[in-house]
Amino acid sequence: MANIIIVGTQWGDEGKGKIVDLLTEDSDLIIRFQGGNNAGHTLMVGDKKVILHLIPSGILHPGKLCIIGSGLVIDPEILIGEIDSLKHKGYKVSPENVAISERAHIIMPYHKIIDHARDSTQGIGTTGRGIGPAYEDKARRIGIRMIDLIHEEIFRKKLDIVFEEKQEYVTKILKLKPLEKEGFVEKFVKMGRKLKPYVTNTTVIIESAIRDGKHLLLEGAQGTNLDLDYGTYPYVTSSNTVAGQSCVGAGIGPTKITRVIGICKAYTTRVGGGPFPTELNNTTGERLRAFGGEYGATTGRPRRCGWLDLVALRHSVRLSGISHLAITKLDVLMGFKKIKVATAYKAGKTSIEHMPADLDVFKKLTPVYDELPGWEEDISSLRRHEDLPRNCKAYISYIEDKLQVKAAIISVGPKREETIVRTKLF
Ligand code: GDP
Ligand code: IMO
Ligand code: MG
Secondary structure (H helix, E strand, C coil): CCCEEEEECCCCCCCHHHHHHHHCCCCCCCCCCCCCCCCCCEEECEEEEEEEECCCCCCCCCCCCEEECCCEECHHHHHHHHHHHHHHCCCCCCCCEEEEECCECCCCCHHHHHHHHHHHHCCCEEEEEEEHHHHHHHHHCCEEEHHCCCHHHHHHHHHHHHHHHHHHHHHCCCCCCCCCHHHHHHHHHHHHHHHHHHHCCHHHHHHHHHHHCCCEECCCCCCHHHHHCCCCCCCCCCCCCCCCHHHHHCCCHHHHHHHHEEEEEEEEEECCCCCCCCCCCHHHHHHHHHCCCCCCCCCCCCCCECEHHHHHHHHHHHHHCCEEEEEEEEHHCCCCCCCEEEEEECCEEECCCCCCCCCHHHHCEEEEEEECCCCCCCCCCCHHHHHHHHHHHHHHCCCCHHHHHHHEEEECECCCCCCEECCCCC
């Protein structure tokens, strides 16, 4: 038995989807445990590209069970669209290989309206998918869950209770036009009927799989520095993204976890607002964006790009107990004469070794860089670690030494096969 958690170690978009797809071959159950369709996980199989927002990145492999856990907030329209689009592409999606937790919360139309309206003044740069407002209602105990959506009477009753309050908030506080209830209620009832066969107590399925010695892969979304508690608050998402959340969001005990894999891009990107100490607002940053294709998989926004940040990574290793790294997009660094890595930050004469909790500190600091020699070779066709250019191997060893974590996987391209597996994880 091996039960593995996959988490992002930076600000999201590290290539989690690719690594989950890769590791699915050796696993039986693939479980998404938090977030919603703010996530965009890209998989490249051959020349076919699939972007998943809610369905676990194991779905392209036949014979695996994909679970959407209790910790998610689900936009049913997006989920149905994703199911239909996968079917259209020839992949099997049915209650036999996809299960949705009855406890997962639903993103309602008013959540998206509120998200948009608030973000125009708050400036977090959210994905506008209603994620924050839906998690807010969950914590306030007025959320509507999957179990409610599939029972028409309960759904209507629960919605009646919250609707007046939402109407008042939208019209009086946000000063927007009134919400129209009738149109969306019927649509949601229909979507509930469509999703009903998938909705179940997923924790029982997971427990039985663990008893049978099956392998679990727990797929995180976003990254540690977007974590609600440990990220660059308030420029974060509204769920916990650290490894510990996988137990809550999937519904399994921490004793069942065997490894935690931190996905680490060979440089850093961020979408939306908030601190980003190693950001490069120059031609180097533009080059990383162009070579790395750094445009959001969910919103299409250009990603902010910068050098690798060991302060942010140490934070992740600590908070998620990362046992192995998967270093992705190493091919993108080809052709840089020098590669910089931030080892600490400096504010005046003070050296800062750990991620500051105070956002104001970020305004005053500058990164302290180590400089490593780059390499000229295209590494995307290489499949063995020993074949990598000397400086490329040195870059990997440098990261491993600084973080005291071994890189089990090196990704040298977006495709499944463009990968060097150094340690078998299952
Ligand atoms: P996720 O949200 O963490 O799953 O990452 P995204 O899918 O949003 O962004 C990662 C992007 O990089 C996707 O377009 C992937 O296809 C691509 N990708 C993943 N690994 C590699 C790699 O090693 N090299 C290159 N060039 N692209 C990669
Ligand atoms: P994956 O899983 C990168 C960012 C948004 C915004 C902040 C809050 O693909 O790595 P939200 O809509 O969640 O309230 O937005 O979080 N964000 C992501 N950035 N990758 C993601 O997911 C993200 N999900 C949310 O850009 O800054
Ligand atoms: Mg992404």
